[in-house]
Amino acid sequence: MAVQGPTLVRKQLGRRLRQLRDASGLTERQILAETDLSKSTLYFIEQGLRTVKRRNVRELCRVYQADASVTEALVRLADGTGERGWWEDFSDILPAWFRPYIGLEAAADRLMSYEPDLVHSLLQTVDYATVVFQASHPDADQAGLDRHLALLAKRQRAVFDRDPAIEITALLGEGVLAREVGSPELMAGQIQHLRLLRQRAKVDIRILPWTAGAHPAMTGGFALLAFNDPLDPTFVYLETQVGAHYLEDQAQIDVYRNVFDHVGKLCVPIEEHLFKPSVDKDRTT
Structure with a gap:
């Protein structure tokens, strides 16, 4: 259905x-x-x-x-069109420009994202999400944090508990794993969470290594949401600090899809990246 x-x-x-x-x-x-x-x-x-x-x-x-x-x-x-979306319960913390994305994310058949510096929200642990929120909202109180985490949990359930399951392909820059968000222990937990998510049938998480060099997505992160119904074509979501852009022009979508495909070919599966010995370890053996 x-x-x-x-x-x-x-x-x-x-x-x-x-x-x-x-x-x-x-x-x-x-x-x-x-x-x-x-x-x-x-x-x-x-x-x-x-x-x-x-x-x-x-x-x-x-x-x-x-x-x-x-x-x-x-x-x-x-x-x-008059039905109430669950995200409307969070209108006190959701900016108007983000609300359409939440509904579309929950309904999409495929999500393709590239994030150069941050674990995608749907893939974050509670600890990782907490540190990221506190860094970007230094004046927020505990109530604000609790609301943010409640919204994130609802988003994740809406996507991962669906039937049929959404297909997710997440490309992460190597800096996402190298950046110490919170503590080494926190990052170890986040990386383990990514490994567990990767075991799901329709979740693919890949890492863009530093050795890939220059690539076509260096202008920043983006997401593509696609639907099986031909009347609901793919669109591109671009987020800034103060708003978002929703691109639906086919020529623009084609550009971002080509960028995503090109970057994807430069990536390695997260398992391969995590278990690859580092240069320093090789030199000490």
Whole structure:
């Protein structure tokens, strides 16, 4: 059974309504003149950014001259856009720009990520996540930390306890393992956790060694989320300190997919990296 959620349903509905608009040949001005919708409402509907009312779907389908079966199917999708996502319980700590990603992450069929300096959130232990949060939020209190860890635990359960399971391919720069976050003992626990996750059937964790030299992902980390339904194509997620970018243009997606594939060929499985003797040890034997 396909995984669903309000974010994904909103995106599906928005995309299908945009397809009907393009097929109709109508301009935005003509559509607004024939409906009670404002320009901003039409934009939010097509981008999948808000709950959609049934009457708005019927109005748009009427203007686009969609047949009855298509109209009713889209109306049923509109009902799903009003469902409450579990992440909305964390609206007090979730920035608005991150909320769409949470829903899409929980619904994606495949996650492909590259992180040069940080273990991906879904792969973090509680201890590692605690130190990272405290370093990036030095003024946060214990309550803030507890909320962050509760959100992270919910995200991880939403992804790893799913059926069908999500496919994860995580590429980590060697600096992720070399950087001492917290303490050597903490890092040993985090690395052991990565090894255990790697034993899952659909989880692949690889390390980009320093010896790979220059590579096409040196501009920073990114994630690709892909869906089996062709109406829900892959998109790229780029995060900054103050916001995020969601790239859906096919040409941009192709660039990042090619970068990911190229970097992936330079990586080694985490088991191979962890058990490879270091140069210093070789010299002492």
